[in-house]
Structure formats: C-alpha cells, structure tokens
Amino acid sequence: MKFIHIADVHLGAVPDVGYPWSEERKTEIWDSFRNIIRIAKAEQADLLLIAGDLFHRQPLLKELKEVNYLFSTLTETRVVFIIGNHDYLKPDSFYHGFKWNENVICLENQDCQRIHFPDLNTTVYGLSYHTREITNALYDELVPEDDGVCTILLAHGGDEKHIPINKRQLCQAGFDYVALGHIHKPQILEANRMAYSGALEPLDKNDTGPHGYMIGEYRKRTLTARFIPSAVREYIHLKVETDETQTDYSLQEKIQAYMKKLGGHNIYKIIITGYRDPDIQYELKSYEKLGNIVEVADMSKPAYDFAKLGKKYADSVVGRYIQRLNTDSMDEVQSKALYYGIQAMLETTR
Secondary structure, eight states: EEEEBBBBOOOOOOOTTSSSSSSHHHHHHHHHHHHHHHHHHHHTTSSEEESSBBSSSSSOOOHHHHHHHHHTTTTTTEEEEEEOOOTTTOOOOOTTTTOTTTTEEEEESSSEEEEEEEEEEEEEEEEOOOOSSOOOOOTTTOOOOSSSSSSEEEOOOOTTOOOOOOOHHHHHHHSSEEHHHHHHOOHHHHHHHEEEBBBSSSOOOOBOOOOEEEEEEEEEEEEEEEEEOOOOEOOOOOEEETTTTHHHHHHHHHHHHHHHOOTTSEEEEEEEEEEEETTTOOOOGGGGEEEEEEEEEOEEEEEOOOOHHHHHTTSSSSHHHHHHHOTTTOHHHHHHHHHHHHHHHHHHHO
C-alpha cells in the first residue's frame, strides 16, 4: 500500500498581500495542489491523505466543486481527509451535505471515526474541527482498534488552542503512521512513524525552508515514509554582512548577487549584519526594488572608534557617555545603548 500525506494546503490564501507577487502566490497554491494530484497518479498511490486545512477559510461552493473534480481524476487513488481549524465545519459551511465523488471520504465527525479499506489491509482514523479552536487533548487516549492491518491516524493540531498533542504518547499509541497537520514547517517527529508534512506551499516570511509532501509505503508489515520537496518557491532569511568599505549601492549589488545565486524566484527577508562606515546610511526602502524582498532588517552597527571619539569629545557629554558605557563588562543592552546613543548625539552635534 502506497500513500501520499499532505496538509495545510490553504487553498484561497493570498500570501504577502500588497506585494507584486501576491496574486501569483495565490495561483501557485492551487497549482501546487494540482501538482500533487498529478504526483499521486504518477506514483500510483493507493491513498491521498490530507491532514486538515485544505482551505484557508470557509470554502466557496465552486471551490469544493473544483477540488472534487480534481479528486475524481484519481481513478486508482482513494482520498481521505479531515477538516482543520481554518476551514472548520461551521453550521452554514458548504461542507455540510456536499456530495463528494465515490473515491473521497471526509472524516467529518467531531469524535474520532475510522474507515477501513479491506483491499489495502488499511484503516484510517481521524476527526474534524467544528469550531475554530479545540483546547482538549483529543488524541492522547486514542489507540488503534484493528489488529493485523496498517493503521494510520490523520491528526491536526499540536498547540494549546488546537488540540494539544503529547507527541511521545501518541507515537507509542500503536498506529503504524501518524499523519500530522497544522504546523507549517515539515517535521519528522519519529522516522517512519509520525510526521508533519508541513504546508504544501510556504505562506509567509517565517515559513522558511523546503515545503512539500510525505510519501510512504506499507509492505510486509513495515512502513517507510520520507519527505519530498515540491513547493514552487521558498522564503529565505538571507543574512548579509557589511563592513566599513561597503556603500549603500555596493551593498545592494552584493544582495542582488546572493539572491541570483539562491534563486531569484524565491522570496527574501534581508538581514544586514556587521559594522558599517558611520557616515553611510542604508536606504532600506529602495532595497525592495532588488527583487522579491518582503522585509529588510538592518542589524548593522556603525564602526565607531570609541577611543578616538572619547579623546575628541573628552570635555563633552559625548565623551562622558562613552567613558561610562564602554567597558569590558558591558552586555548586549549596554552595547546597543552605546551605539545608538552615540549615533544620536553625533548627529545632533553635526
């Protein structure tokens, strides 16, 4: 039996609203989901397992119909999914009463239910959200009821407001595989036993690293599973170190070179570190024109020669400020106070 495990597809999400690539990202999320359908066909997967948050918010009826059509093209694959906290089953949800294709099973109950596939010798367990938040640890007491078959649990949660999970206890519950959703970064919590597949596509600047799906196989009572990257692009936190020789324009060229090397299609948060020429100020707003940059954080410090400044301003408040703070025992807070304070006073002096 071969399966594909995805979660947190978030169809309908519009990442990075206001940026030039935002609408492209909305389309890419749908494209990435359609790609999973193609992969399931190519891999001849028996099961496509979706561990919650297929949609980013309450699905429109037309969106359910589009998804159902895509599922219907999987002639050799059964789809089993649960509903997560983003698209939870509210009373007026279009999920209620929707007629899914015969190969699609939604485990929509608030209490855990199961579906058995005799031809695959496999049982899948799961429950769905009927409220936006669930603070009860609903998975902690679950154990598989089936003997001699492959048992898989679809579970969505893992924080205090969304079904807290005792990961060690759940791993020891007896399921052959726990397919987790809700955490957007892929995490293999126990090799071949329990994993967050992560969001299919990264959704914001903190969803760094590769994203994709888990693929697994159950053969001769042994289950193996591995992560496969498939996302269209990544968010990258790019640290760029500056020095006293760097000007504003030369730093921009340095950043552009790094982005070209790592992939111009990716989306970047630029973090500037190091010590800069005190006379140079970086015009951060202009950096957005360099490419797909969602944020620029300037963590650099002016490269002051405190000994020289202390002598030059010995009889002024600047000199006394340096003498008081510039000690071998100063901590990070004192260091920041020294740099920012001197910068403000020198600008006022000028």
